[in-house]
Amino acid sequence: MNFETLRRTSIDSTINFDWGNNSPNAYVGTDNFSVRWTGYIQPRTSGTYTFFINSDNGRRVWINDQLIIDKWISDYGIEYSGSIVLNANQLYSIKVEYFEEAGTASCKLEWMSDVQPREVIPKSQLYTVISAVEDVKSDGAVINIFPMPVSDKKMHIQFSGFDNNANISLIIYDLLGKSLMQTKVDNSGIVDLKNISSGTYIVSVQNEGHIANKRVVLL
Numbered sequence: 616m617n618f619e620t621l622r623r624t625s626i627d628s629t630i631n632f633d634w635g636n637n638s639p640n641a642y643v644g645t646d647n648f649s650v651r652w653t654g655y656i657q658p659r660t661s662g663t664y665t666f667f668i669n670s671d672n673g674r675r676v677w678i679n680d681q682l683i684i685d686k687w688i689s690d691y692g693i694e695y696s697g698s699i700v701l702n703a704n705q706l707y708s709i710k711v712e713y714f715e716e717a718g719t720a721s722c723k724l725e726w727m728s729d730v731q732p733r734e735v736i737p738k739s740q741l742y743t744v745i746s747a748v749e750d751v752k753s754d755g756a757v758i759n760i761f762p763m764p765v766s767d768k769k770m771h772i773q774f775s776g777f778d779n780n781a782n783i784s785l786i787i788y789d790l791l792g793k794s795l796m797q798t799k800v801d802n803s804g805i806v807d808l809k810n811i812s813s814g815t816y817i818v819s820v821q822n823e824g825h826i827a828n829k830r831v832v833l834l
Contacts, residue, residue, distance in 0.1 A: 616673075616714040618649050627652065628738040630711060630724035639720070649714040650722070655742040661703040662728040669694045670713055670722040677710040680793060689716045704826055705786070706742065706819065708793060756827040758820045764832035770806040772818070777825045788817040808833060 622642040630652055638645045656678065658664060668674050668684055671691035676684035683697030701707060713722045727733035755776035762771070777783060785806060787796040795816070800806060811833060819828045 616647055616649050616716060618651060618712075622648075626743055629735055629741070630722060631735045632723070633721040635719050635721075637720075645720070646715060646717045649712070651713075652709075652711040654709055655706045656709040656736065657706050657740050657742065658701040658703055658728070659740065660728060660730050661701065662730060663698055664701050664726050664728045664731075665696050665698045667694055667696045667725040667727075667733070668711070668723065671719055672716045673712075673714045674722070675710075675712040676724070677708070679707040687712075687714075689714075691719075691721075702784075704821055705784070706788075706826075709741075756820070756825045758818070758827045758829050760818060760829055760831055764834050765808065766834045768808045768811070768833070770808055770818075770831070770833075771804075772800060772806060772820070773803050774820050774827065775802075776827070777820070777822050782822050784821045786819045786821065787811060788819060790815060790817070 623640055625640075632639070636645060639648070639650070664678075666676055666678065666683060668676055669692075672689040673687045674684060674695065675682065675687055676697060678699050678701070681699060683699055684695050686695045711722075711724060724736055725733055726736050756774070757776050758772060758774040760770060760772050772785070774783065783800050783802075785798055785800040786794055787808070788794055795811060796808075798806070800820070813833050815830065815832050817828055818831050819826065
């Protein structure tokens with residue numbers, strides 16, 4: 616029940632399972648197993664989001680590396696919730712941990728905000744690590760970064776295809792999806808990365824429903 620032995624990895628489109636008295640798959644038993652879901656979540660609108668989880672048994676939920684639900688206890692039939700402020704169209708890391716002790720097994724994760732009705736978090740707003748850091752791009756949104764690799768901790772950036780070039784957010788993610796830096800940036804601007812260590816990162820440019828990501832190497 617505490618992630619001692621890895622049995623199987625897979626990609627799930629949502630977290631909405633009711634296994635009853637059965638096993639989730641052929642690799643684990645009907646009792647005494649654990650599941651860890653990781654990836655990225657993308658809100659449609661900005662505001663305070665409340666996340667709800669109802670599971671049999673224990674559960675923990677992290678959003679943007681913040682533990683918002685922590686009920687690692689063997690109960691069931693009780694709904695737990697936690698809230699966090701999120702920005703529209705930004706990618707945030709999400710981690711959900713769950714264990715099943717005995718009896719029936721289930722896990723369901725939902726969200727809502729002031730302008731979004733409550734729903735199971737849909738496939739359209741969830742991303743795997745690979746798609747989140749490399750494949751997310753709105754139609755027409757393009758960013759160019761030079762030099763490549765980036766040297767002297769000075770990154771020159773140009774972008775196009777955004778509705779409002781005066782209100783662009785730039786976010787630096789590591790390859791595990793952790794946000795390391797966020798700032799506003801102008802087109803054809805220079806971003807100072809003096810506080811970022813050398814390595815490989817994802818640069819995400821976002822505003823008003825548009826997003827484009829690019830992998831960069833920082834010397």
